[in-house]
Amino acid sequence: MPAFTDDHSAEITAALGTLPVGTPVSEVARRLMDLFTSGSIEPGTRLPPERHLASTLGVGRSAVREALAALEILGIVDVRPGSGTYLRGTASDLLPQTLRWGLLIGRQNTAELLELRSGLEIYVARLAAARATPEAIAELSVAVERMSESIGQLADFARADAEFHQALSTAADNRTLVDLLHVVRSLLQVYADRAVHDEAAARLAIAEHQTIFHAVERRDENAAAAAMATHMSTASTRLAAEAARRTP
Structure with a gap:
């Protein structure tokens, strides 16, 4: 599978940007989801580690960890202990899960x-x-x-x-x-x-x-x-x- 590289780091940093202080986990998840379903990252790609995503977004690692856990439940990413976090499926395959996440956030x-x-x-x-x-x-x-x-x-x-x-x-x-x-x-x-x-x-x-x-x-x-x-x-x-x- 494609591994995370510095090229991905630059791309993700540019796409994500820094979030305001105190941003809730739901918004962290939404920002990550928007990127992961945009089609700009190849399915199967190993994503940056939590600490890199946290630094890029300007949030704590716990917020990133919780956001990734939510996205894993929804089938958007695959978290593999000892290996990393991988993007699953294609943008079209993820559409139903995207809608599902939107409903969950909207309560x-x-x-x-x-x-x-x-x-x-x-x-x-x-x-x-x-x-x-x-x-x-x-x-x-x-x-x-x-x-x-x-x-x-x-x-x-x-x-x-x-x-x-x-x-x-x-x-x-x-x-x-x-x-x-x-x-x-x-x-x-x-x-x-x-x-x-x-x-x-x-x-x-x-x-x-x-x-x-x-x-x-x-x-x-x-x-x-x-x-x-x-x-x-x-x-x-x-x-x-x-x-x-x-x-x-």
């Missing part, structure tokens, strides 16, 4: 994210009913079956639920829409994985997914959208309750 509240997810999921269901291939319909069927089989194992149930929605997104055949929905789902995932607490809620979710599946299978766009709207109503209520429970 969008859960209610707004749930409303956005509902609108996107309903449109995805409509598109899937119109565009799903036989293979996509088969994947949806398998996902619903896995949900039914894992009703007593809620962690497995949550994974099967996610697989269904991913298969539905793929069937919709709109990459930009899928990327946007992936961003929102990722932000809500910490709640989604724990929102179904008991067998009664799981059985209701299964019934709702089956209704969506059968509408897609019949190629009924209106029915698919309506079924998803019903599911989003109950799912959003569960997610909002879980978010409230986990918020100090």
